[in-house]
Amino acid sequence: MRITRDKRLRHLTLGLGVVLAATACTDPTQPGSGGSTEGGSATQGGPSGSEAGSEVVIATGGEPDSFNPVLGYARWGDGKLVEGLVRLTADLEPEPLLATGMPEVSADGLTYTFSLRDGVTFHDGSSLDAQDVVATYEAAIDPELASPVAADLTALEDVEAVDESTVEFTLSEPQSSFVTATVLGIVPSESLDPEPAASGDVVGTGPYALADYRSGDRVVLEGYDDYWGEQPQVQRATFVFVEDDAARAARVASGEVDGALLPAQALGRVEEGGDYEVVRRDSADFRALVLPESHPVAGDAAIREALNRGLDRQALVDGALAGAGRPAFGPIPPEATEYSEAVEVETDAGAAAQVLDEAGWAEQADGTRARDGQAARFTLMYPAGDTLRQNIALAVQSQAAELGIEVEPEALSWEAIEPRMREDALVYGSGNPYNADLSTYPLFHSSRAFQGFDNPGGYASDAMDAALEQGRSAMDEGERVQAYRQVQEELADDLPWVFLAYVGHDYVIRADAWSGYDVPLVEPHEHGLQGGPWWNLPAWTTTAPSD
Amino acid sequence: MVEPPGVDHDGALGLTRRRRSVPIRTGGPGALVARRLVLLPVLAGVVTLVMFLLAQRSPFDPVLAVLGERALTLDGPTLEAMRARLEDTSAVQQWLTWWGNALTGDLGYSTSQRTSVGTVLAQRLPWTIGLVSASLLVSIPLGVALGGWAGTHPGSLVDRVIGPGMLSVQAAPPFWLGLVAVWVFAVTLGWLPTGGATSPQASGVELLDVLRHAVLPVLVLALAHLPWFVLVVRDATRDALAGAPVHAAWARGIPRRRLLRSHAVRPALLPLVTVLGVRVPELITGAVLVETVFSWPGIASATVDSALRLDFALLAALTVLTTVLVVLGNLAADLAYRLVDPRVGQRDG
Amino acid sequence: MLAVCLLVLLVLVLDLGQAGERADFGRAYLPPSLDHPFGTDHAGRDLLGRSLSGARVSLLVGLVAAAVSSIVGVVVGAVAGMAAGRGGGWLDAALMRLVDAVNALPHLVLGIVIVALLGPSLSSVVISVALTHWTTTARLVRAELLALERAGFVEAAVGAGANRWWVLRQHLLAHVLGRVLLASVLMVPHAIMHESALSFLGLGLPDDRASLGTIIEQSRSAVLAGHWWPAVLPGLLLVALSLLVFTVAERLRPESRGRA
Numbered sequence A: 001m002r003i004t005r006d007k008r009l010r011h012l013t014l015g016l017g018v019v020l021a022a023t024a025c026t027d028p029t030q031p032g033s034g035g036s037t038e039g040g041s042a043t044q045g046g047p048s049g050s051e052a053g054s055e056v057v058i059a060t061g062g063e064p065d066s067f068n069p070v071l072g073y074a075r076w077g078d079g080k081l082v083e084g085l086v087r088l089t090a091d092l093e094p095e096p097l098l099a100t101g102m103p104e105v106s107a108d109g110l111t112y113t114f115s116l117r118d119g120v121t122f123h124d125g126s127s128l129d130a131q132d133v134v135a136t137y138e139a140a141i142d143p144e145l146a147s148p149v150a151a152d153l154t155a156l157e158d159v160e161a162v163d164e165s166t167v168e169f170t171l172s173e174p175q176s177s178f179v180t181a182t183v184l185g186i187v188p189s190e191s192l193d194p195e196p197a198a199s200g201d202v203v204g205t206g207p208y209a210l211a212d213y214r215s216g217d218r219v220v221l222e223g224y225d226d227y228w229g230e231q232p233q234v235q236r237a238t239f240v241f242v243e244d245d246a247a248r249a250a251r252v253a254s255g256e257v258d259g260a261l262l263p264a265q266a267l268g269r270v271e272e273g274g275d276y277e278v279v280r281r282d283s284a285d286f287r288a289l290v291l292p293e294s295h296p297v298a299g300d301a302a303i304r305e306a307l308n309r310g311l312d313r314q315a316l317v318d319g320a321l322a323g324a325g326r327p328a329f330g331p332i333p334p335e336a337t338e339y340s341e342a343v344e345v346e347t348d349a350g351a352a353a354q355v356l357d358e359a360g361w362a363e364q365a366d367g368t369r370a371r372d373g374q375a376a377r378f379t380l381m382y383p384a385g386d387t388l389r390q391n392i393a394l395a396v397q398s399q400a401a402e403l404g405i406e407v408e409p410e411a412l413s414w415e416a417i418e419p420r421m422r423e424d425a426l427v428y429g430s431g432n433p434y435n436a437d438l439s440t441y442p443l444f445h446s447s448r449a450f451q452g453f454d455n456p457g458g459y460a461s462d463a464m465d466a467a468l469e470q471g472r473s474a475m476d477e478g479e480r481v482q483a484y485r486q487v488q489e490e491l492a493d494d495l496p497w498v499f500l501a502y503v504g505h506d507y508v509i510r511a512d513a514w515s516g517y518d519v520p521l522v523e524p525h526e527h528g529l530q531g532g533p534w535w536n537l538p539a540w541t542t543t544a545p546s547d
Numbered sequence B: 001m002v003e004p005p006g007v008d009h010d011g012a013l014g015l016t017r018r019r020r021s022v023p024i025r026t027g028g029p030g031a032l033v034a035r036r037l038v039l040l041p042v043l044a045g046v047v048t049l050v051m052f053l054l055a056q057r058s059p060f061d062p063v064l065a066v067l068g069e070r071a072l073t074l075d076g077p078t079l080e081a082m083r084a085r086l087e088d089t090s091a092v093q094q095w096l097t098w099w100g101n102a103l104t105g106d107l108g109y110s111t112s113q114r115t116s117v118g119t120v121l122a123q124r125l126p127w128t129i130g131l132v133s134a135s136l137l138v139s140i141p142l143g144v145a146l147g148g149w150a151g152t153h154p155g156s157l158v159d160r161v162i163g164p165g166m167l168s169v170q171a172a173p174p175f176w177l178g179l180v181a182v183w184v185f186a187v188t189l190g191w192l193p194t195g196g197a198t199s200p201q202a203s204g205v206e207l208l209d210v211l212r213h214a215v216l217p218v219l220v221l222a223l224a225h226l227p228w229f230v231l232v233v234r235d236a237t238r239d240a241l242a243g244a245p246v247h248a249a250w251a252r253g254i255p256r257r258r259l260l261r262s263h264a265v266r267p268a269l270l271p272l273v274t275v276l277g278v279r280v281p282e283l284i285t286g287a288v289l290v291e292t293v294f295s296w297p298g299i300a301s302a303t304v305d306s307a308l309r310l311d312f313a314l315l316a317a318l319t320v321l322t323t324v325l326v327v328l329g330n331l332a333a334d335l336a337y338r339l340v341d342p343r344v345g346q347r348d349g
Numbered sequence C: 001m002l003a004v005c006l007l008v009l010l011v012l013v014l015d016l017g018q019a020g021e022r023a024d025f026g027r028a029y030l031p032p033s034l035d036h037p038f039g040t041d042h043a044g045r046d047l048l049g050r051s052l053s054g055a056r057v058s059l060l061v062g063l064v065a066a067a068v069s070s071i072v073g074v075v076v077g078a079v080a081g082m083a084a085g086r087g088g089g090w091l092d093a094a095l096m097r098l099v100d101a102v103n104a105l106p107h108l109v110l111g112i113v114i115v116a117l118l119g120p121s122l123s124s125v126v127i128s129v130a131l132t133h134w135t136t137t138a139r140l141v142r143a144e145l146l147a148l149e150r151a152g153f154v155e156a157a158v159g160a161g162a163n164r165w166w167v168l169r170q171h172l173l174a175h176v177l178g179r180v181l182l183a184s185v186l187m188v189p190h191a192i193m194h195e196s197a198l199s200f201l202g203l204g205l206p207d208d209r210a211s212l213g214t215i216i217e218q219s220r221s222a223v224l225a226g227h228w229w230p231a232v233l234p235g236l237l238l239v240a241l242s243l244l245v246f247t248v249a250e251r252l253r254p255e256s257r258g259r260a
Helices: A007-021 A130-140 A148-153 A245-253 A264-273 A301-310 A313-319 A349-358 A387-403 A414-420 A462-473 A477-494 A533-539 B029-057 B062-073 B076-085 B091-103 B117-152 B157-171 B174-188 B207-242 B244-252 B256-278 B280-293 B299-308 B312-340 B342-346 C002-014 C047-085 C089-103 C107-118 C122-133 C135-151 C153-159 C164-200 C212-224 C229-252
Strands: A055-060 A086-088 A094-096 A111-115 A156-163 A166-171 A208-214 A218-223 A236-241 A259-262 A276-281 A286-290 A325-327 A369-371 A377-383 A406-412 A425-430 A497-503 A505-510
Touching (some): A055 A533, A130 A148, A130 A166, A245 A259, A245 C212, A301 A387, A313 A497, A387 A497, A462 A477, B029 B312, B091 B312, B174 C212, B174 C229, B280 B299, B280 C107, C047 C212, C107 C164
Parallel strands (some): A055 A236
Antiparallel strands (some): A111 A166, A276 A505, A286 A425, A325 A497
């Protein structure tokens, strides 16, 4: 607890908070604050009477705790405000941004050298040089700041400015995914001393600068006149923070926002109205059941097998997710090159029953199963207030009951969940399409068992550890892909988790006002200001006003 | 122990207690004020100390509290390192530090609102004060009118309906009234916004825009308060009419209207002040619930946020603030009551 | 005693409600019908069953919390009252200042703080209600004890050789118990309101032990989507429950017996 008078602590809390930046696609937790409803379709042309379509109002789910990339803002790049050395394209490929090209990598895979673009200035007018890059990365891995970004940079040992426009990164061990991590937004070195600038003062090199920020309410971005690249046509973007899904839907229904992240349940009404276009995106944002190794029922191979084959994932998506999503079988989405079909199974309740019968889990008079006096029953924890996971837990309960397995959902706070992860099953959510290492290593490596929320079931397998380590350090792409295929095969054999669904992300955007919006092929777990059709806001073009 | 007239009639359904606490012993109003003002810092000190002591015992993990469910996206070793960094200092030490800083004007940093506690208060307090005072401006006149009518017309329809009616209103939680109002006026009829205080397009705080947003929260809060005022005014008016001066005046042939105004309604107004002072805790409770339902950006809704996120800096400041308000409310109630009944000060508590 | 029996009966009747019904997302948000008089919720669960079981949870929390806070109140009041009568004035004064301090806090805010510190669960809700509602009983017991002492017959009995504790216990039971019981029952609706407010704020009972407050909290999204029944009907049940308990308590009040 600890009152944050100590400056270090304040850093810490800031750093912590930023992870909140991303709004995972949870739903009505607490009522959101700020924002409101206003009738009519006051879309374009604010008080400034500017050109139609040059302004946009977007309702997002969560508020970033900071706009400082060093504290975790825009972890996957494209912060609009800030830019990294590289960025990820819609096809998930890295391409240079502030760097003039992709880095030169030394033969041993330990040194990465970037050349910086000329003529780039920060929003405060100062120009970008190698020192800014060095300061940004040093802050990101500074243990004092405890930045969440540090997790992506575990192998980074040293960063040096070779000259004004050349930066050299030295790794302690090869990390094949390192380039993906250099999407980190660069901020001026002066803004990091003595502590990272507060949210309202963050400056970057991006096409937009922070014009107004009201915590709990909104942030307004305005085009940066001296941007090194092309000026965005949408010159003013207001993001209002509305945490509650239903409240956001109400705001779209009243026509007061131009775009929003919406729950699938609310899409129907908006689609019928015809004023908005629905943009639906697949994600790598999975939900899975973590089955603790030591549990007599949930840790049993036959029970796991039965759940894996007997749970109807499509029915779960149609019901609990209201159709917004797709079945998931593993942590790596099908779009990723590393994906292996080894994880896929056909739903077959009969086969599941047979597995249970053969393993001695006999059906009893009341339809439930038991073996040697041990009832086929386990508790399934989910975070209280997370409606999405609650729905999943309820659906799993219903479906498992058909198989004779009693699942008892229990809503708990994360504090209460953590100490119980060794004993009870949990509805877990995570996933990103960019970095297979990050979406597997922390979750399945035995060294990460019970570290924070890593490897919550305590899964330990030598074969898995070897595959994960090989994937992390592989320099050869073929070898790396092969390692992650091996990881998925191990998962399919051991079934430490039962993967259920990738949660779909649905967005609406006012029809006929803009074009050129695109969304990443597959979205990660976190998606807030950076996600959705406004992912490439600077590239939007305004279409001629129809009225 | 002084009991303001009428307070006992409000039924048992208010969310909190009904009796005023601080006993009155001797001395004039000056001594009373002095004693309360001495009590105030002591009380604030004790209350915050208890909070810090409880916090120390709390099983909660502050790192998780700040992170919420996104702790999952954080690297395990990083999380463990953060925890290791948060070495506990003693509760008393924290308490002393907090007060030391608070007295020099530094209330600390609010983790749930991502800014300094001072800024949170400055930004949010006006919204709450506006909401509560607007609701009182509605509920007091309405309460006086309804209660006055019922009190001066015993046995009338209004009088007979008001008792059960007000009881039912008290039995309805304000958050539920709020939801019903949202459903009727915002969702079904579409007349008013569902929540918030300003529109997304509004470039700043525009009066008309805010008024539109304020209608529902103000009316719901006013409705929640209404029963206290109606009942206290009704009973006070009824008692006054039954008193000897009224009978004497009646006998002298003073017109009924003037009689009622000077002898019935006016004496009922002071108990109104008293009940208001005593009801400060309920005012705060109502504000918390109504602000939450309507996403009103006030300080009361921030209380819930700060508790959910274990934001102790803000929680401590809010606790002190509410304590001060309640003590001052009680003081106002006592002073008002003395004006009516000077004997009060002489009684033993 | 009649009232207590009524309440127990009420709990038994409410036991008819089935909370354990499985989710069926195909039947989400069905409006009220003969099959589902209260309609269904977002997970297709019957709201009448959930509301009844929620009402039972609310009532149980109310009863337990009222009982616990009465016990705390009796203990504090008895200690203060006896101390006051026997030269322990400082202890009495200290306890009464404690009563003032607790009263000087908005109970909901205090409850929020307590639940925040202990974590949302059944027991912390009960503790939060109990710790904020004991003061009335404490005052009552203390006042009764002081009145007893003043009446002089304790001194008389002690003078006649009786054990002072024994005397106090006997008289305390005889004189105070009835009033404490009444105060406890009157506290039940308070406790129910307190619990539902906490649950509504997300600080109370979780979904798998839903109370009426939790159900109403979950209905917020439904209301914004235009579904009225998940909020309105359980809310009406909560109002009815509070009024019922309150009426029972009023019947118990000795001075109300004579009135119409």
